[in-house]
Ligand code: KDG
């Protein structure tokens with residue numbers, strides 16, 4: 001079953017998405033998400049100029065071999081652009097294989113390890129009281145686990161808050177990134193107050209999560225983790241930038257708050273030390289950024305051996321194609337922990353009709369053959385690419401800070 005076409009579709013139904021469509025000689029096609037938020041066109045070029053020509057005429061059934069052909073064959077290894085492109089090819093090939101065999105993808109990954117996929121929603125507010133109200137709203141929608149982010153007095157819009165309490169979209173249209181303001185001390189004082197208030201309002205049993213979004217040094221993160229211990233979070237995410245992995249050892253020495261990391265990772269080598277030394281509890285790599293289903297399974301297997309669970313990144317910049325792939329992965333891997341879920345806009349859902357569904361705090365990939373997601377190319381063409389960037393962050397004195 002030879003690949004005869006490799007089409008890169010760029011559209012912006014509410015936000016930018018890059019989708020790879022691989023077509024085989026017998027007409028079966030597969031989709032892969034290749035969206036790299038704020039750097040979309042770099043992946044488009046990599047796919048169009050360097051990957052698509054290599055795929056024409058290749059056997060679509062050889063998924064593992066194609067993965068290594070693109071990874072080893074490039075000589076230049078890893079990196080978000082390359083790995084996003086490889087992910088898209090990989091997922092499209094898994095979609096083709098499952099469709100050809102007439103089974104939902106999770107059946108090819110060992111079958112279901114559970115009945116449903118636990119997800120968490122994003123509650124946020126400009127201040128603590130607004131965030132408490134947003135958590136209540138998410139509970140009413142049936143969510144069984146909720147991430148809580150609050151604005152910090154004096155800082156204006158910061159990561160995780162600012163576009164209405166039920167939704168948050170980080171990328172903003174424009175030719176330059178928006179600049180946000182940061183002050184670590186104000187943040188470190190506010191977050192424990194937020195969770196103290198949330199535990200007062202809601203059950204001790206409600207899994208609550210928080211994302212520090214790479215903005216702390218290891219010792220600041222250790223202070224935050226320790227101050228949150230009475231409120232027993234499900235996880236504290238990205239407590240410190242993960243380039244310096246020794247920092248996680250320091251955090252671990254000081255707190256029992258569970259740690260999640262990995263949304264910016266793109267290979268098992270980024271995770272290896274953190275997993276093997278049991279410095280984290282949840283690995284958050286995404287199918288679209290970490291080499292597709294093929295590579296994500298290797299990461300999950302390593303994690304399983306070290307009692308680390310998965311917690312895939314699932315913000316709105318993961319397209320419905322990635323979301324579907326994540327749900328098949330989540331349903332099948334033994335050491336699944338939780339899946340992030342941010343609802344896409346109605347425009348996005350209309351461009352990407354899909355069979356996955358949410359009900360009462362859980363998600364289901366559905367039983368359609370393959371991924372169970374399609375792309376309406378005619379409609380996609382009505383939403384052309386719009387330049388957009390993730391924000392940048394500056395401390396109060398103007399110094400650049402991690403966002
Ligand atoms: O593209 C970057 C966003 O997806 C990221 O900032 C969202 O941190 C995020 C999260 O946990 O969803």
Ligand code: MG
Pocket residue numbers: 211213237238263
């Ligand atoms: Mg995050």
